[in-house]
Amino acid sequence: MPRSPLALAALATVAVPGLDAYDVRRPAQPGTDYDVAVVIDAQRRRWVVRAPSSAAAGAALEAEVDLLEGLAEHAGSGALPFAVPRPVGFAHLPEGGRAAVHAEIPGAPLRVDTLRPGPGLAADLGRAIAALHELPTSVVESVGLPVYEATEYRQRRQAEVDEAARTGKVPPALLRRWEEQLEDVAMWRFRPTVVHGDLSAERVLVHDGKVSGLLGWGDTVVADPADDLSWLLVAASPEAADSVMEAYQLRRTELTDPHLQRRAFLAGELALARWLLYGVRTGDDEVVADAVAMLQDLDEHTRLADVESSASYA
Incomplete structure (x- = not known):
């Protein structure tokens, strides 16, 4: 059973000595792996308390706490142009594990x-993601989080596609398309970087027209930088996405990755395959049906795009 906001506020007062809780609220977008509340103290300071809802979430939180310490140092030095959550206290839970409390980062989800093309928020977002990818990989390696070489990461993607194919629920044309791109060795020559691993609009905080913070660091790895760009290239307008990518490339010191955007688009497509596999593994028929519908839409869209592309060259 989820913890009530009052129970979470009580945990916050234990975690942070002297915290005088005045009000407590559920966040606008509560998570599923954690019970979360925003606690407002008597000085109107705002604190976020997160309590894991499972043993797996508790283990992920502990790994994330170690990572956040390293990231906070880079944020403090200016290497990261945005804030990250920095736990300031912990409260032990009766069932094991700990709840963590950090000061709320100002901003609203992106x-x-x-997003509009030009030098505004789109460009700032590109620079923010690039700064993350410029961090030394030791930030991740030192806390024991996964580190993948390019060849190894390509093999992981191939294994996902093979498993999705065995379900019999992926359109054959999509499978061929994915397999062709995964077999293109040149496409997978990239330098692995620190990767957030779960970037989405909800994870990006915006304040005064700039990226003020990034949340949700539980899936951080050293892997393909394209993974952090896929959601933007799919969701943003092409013109805004161009501004993101231009600013990103200017901020990066690694400028020899001509297939970055191709892999980013592929990563967005393979996310649907992972959603399908999640539904199959958990026996959730609704998730499976949702994934199948999205895969069919993607298949139709790519077929239409191929026809239009062929017509333009005719």
């Missing part, structure tokens, strides 16, 4: 539909 609205992708508000």
Whole structure:
């Protein structure tokens, strides 16, 4: 059973000595792996308390806490131009594990539909992601989180596609398309970087027209930088996405990855395959049906795009 906001507020007062809880609220977008509340103290300071809802979430939180310490140092030095959550206290839970409390980062979740081409928020977002990818990989390696070489990561993607194919629920044309791209060795020559691993509009905080913070670091790895760009290239307008990518490339010191955007688009497509596999593994028929519908839509869209492309060259 989810913990009540009052129970979470009580945990916050234990975690942070002297915290005088004045009010407590559920966040606008509560998570599924954690019970979360925003606690407002008597000085109107705002604190976020997160309590894991399972043993797996508890283990992920502990790994994330170690990572956040390293990231906070880079944010403090200016290497990262945005804030990250920095736990300031913990409260032990009766069932094991700990709840963590950090100061709330100012900002509201990004609205992708508000991104416009040019030097504004889209460019700032590109620079923010690039700064993350420029961090030394030791930030991740030192806390024991996964580190993948390019060849190894390509093999992981191939294994996902093979498993999705065995379900018999992926359109054959999509499978061929994915397999062709995974077999293109040149496409997978990239330098692995620190990767957030779960970037989405909800994870990006915006304040005064700039990226103020990134949340949700539980899936951080050293892997393909394209993974952090896929959601933007799919969700943003092409013009805004171009501004993101231009600013990103200018901020990066690694400029020899001509297939970055191709892999980013592929990563977005393979996310549907992973959603299908999640539904199959958990026996959730609704998730499976949702994934199948999205895969069919993607198949139809790519077929239409291929026809239009062929017509333009005729």
